[in-house]
Amino acid sequence: MNVTTTAAVRRKVLPGFGLTMGYSVLYLSLVVLLPLSALLFNSTGLSWAKFWDIATDPRVLASYRVSLSTAAAAALADAFLGLLLAWVLVRYEFPGKRIFDALIDLPFALPTAVAGVSLTALYSQNGWIGSLLEPLGLRIAFTPLGITLALMFIGIPFVVRTVQPVLEDLDRDMEEASATLGAGRWRTFRSIVLPELFPPLLTGFALAFARGIGEYGSVVFISGNMPMRTEIAPLLIMSKLEQFDYAGATAVALLLLLISFLMLLVINTLQRWARKTSR
């Protein structure tokens, strides 16, 4: 039976297409699509000229610079650390491995506000780590470094959980062949394993980066929220709303949404590519 006849049969055989499809589309429209369209067709009287004015305001531009640069730095750090964690989890047996594995999910499950206050307490001048670094002249809380650390915490599971399954499925025959041909372990890792892990690593990086750009709860406490220096874009939306500047909030949000859509496109392409190369 070829694909088209299967499809035709399937469509006829199983019941419930109309009901489940209709309900899904209706619910999706009411909860997600219609409210999101309010950003595009807003009632705040935002013209193109005004939008451009707001979008190119130095404070707005600075908030995008802070958001993008800290999210990129955090995702890059996560890519390296996440590779290490995934490697150790998949390749080695050691005591406490199950707790190790479970802990990686903590940033998914922990409310972001809790992560925010906890990291701030840890890295502020009298915190456990902050007080150690203060004499060295290194400040983390209320600097872009603090924002980066918070985003690293949020992003690390994305990298580990993307790389882990690919590493588990990796065929060791290639590594064995490489060893037979006289390559050392490090050479084998670099030329055989790493190229296979590159697509999932890039996907994990993109996921962590996308999450980092929009993140609010874990960042707002540790960033100090100084305009031009440590004010992230989501926070700027919040402050504009608090001043009842709906047009301003909408303009900043539209830009942020555009970046998110682009990231979604990039991630979908990456995931398709990763699936193709893994076959």
Place this chain on the structure above:
Amino acid sequence: MAGTVPMAAPRAHRNAASPATTESSAVKWVLVAAAALVLFWLIALPLIVVLTEALKRGWDVFLAALTDPDAASALRLTLLVAVITVPLNTLFGVMAAWAVTKFRFRGKGFLITLIDLPFAVSPVIGGLIFVLVFGSNGWFGSWLSAHDIKIVFALPGIVLATLFVTFPFVARELIPLMEDQGTQEEEAAITLGAHGWQIFWRVTLPNIKWGLLYGIILCNARAMGEFGAVSVVSGHIRGETNTLPLHVEILYNEYQFSASFAVASLLLLLALVTMIVKSWLTRKNAH
């Protein structure tokens, strides 16, 4: 895009490690130690800080913070919001997964992308859109105020914002799972004379129950812990529209650190329970 990651069943190693494909034990232990250090510093330490800060000024302060009427009302609101939103998104998740995985139609990939959309959008935007629709200057603002209906800065707004941010969780968990299982068992059931509901209850549900449960607990953790989106629509009225995460923020900003961390430890407990159930489900799934 995933705000969550599919439950990965640990696989049996098809090809066991041989001396040629593994590292010397010195390298192995250096890497394990380095990974343990990273995990401790990045994830375990923030967890420990919550507990020590919460108990810094003794059990009395800790218990007082948790039994405070504002904290109790925040807890009630948080539970109420989860009780409303989780079943709604679960129903949607099952419906959407059935439509997407049991039938072929044009635009399926596009529909899945739309379902994922809330994961890609900043939570702050997830709150802002409901202010733009239902706020006093919004689309329905004047109509709502004329009829004395409050949505933004009240419970309905908090529910809507939470629905938005937790929208994909259950669907995202079920779609890959049901895709893998195909439609053969359901088709067999129908040739044996079963009808729609019977097929779902007796054939599909037993196959997806653990994945479904996993999606529900993730959805619940996010629903109870959401901060950004809820912060925009809540209005922060103490004892009325304050959820637990917002209560943590208020106490923190008032420099009541011990009380703030005491309430935070309650949310940490939620996260720990979620993690434990998750690892239990993952192991169950492997058998």
